[in-house]
Amino acid sequence: MWEAYDSLKTALTAAIQPLYEYVETFGQFEEEYRLQPDKYVKELDEGDEAVDAEALRADIYRHRQLEA
Numbered sequence: 812m813w814e815a816y817d818s819l820k821t822a823l824t825a826a827i828q829p830l831y832e833y834v835e836t837f838g839q840f841e842e843e844y845r846l847q848p849d850k851y852v853k854e855l856d857e858g859d860e861a862v863d864a865e866a867l868r869a870d871i872y873r874h875r876q877l878e879a
Contacts, residue, residue: 843874 837844855862 840878842877 855867
């Protein structure tokens with residue numbers, strides 16, 4: 812019985828390994844996952860200096876470059 816358990820455990824562990832590798836491919840997008848849009852906009856509104864359209868455009872462009 813324990814042999815069957817060990818065999819099944821080994822097989823499941825081996826089957827799960829490709830899933831961990833797949834999840835790691837999304838690590839490059841971790842910054843975007845953690846982004847909270849409401850908080851981000853609030854920080855822009857409450858900043859000492861007004862954020863102009865060019866700064867927002869540059870930030871969007873930077874995120875697009877990271878995505879590519």
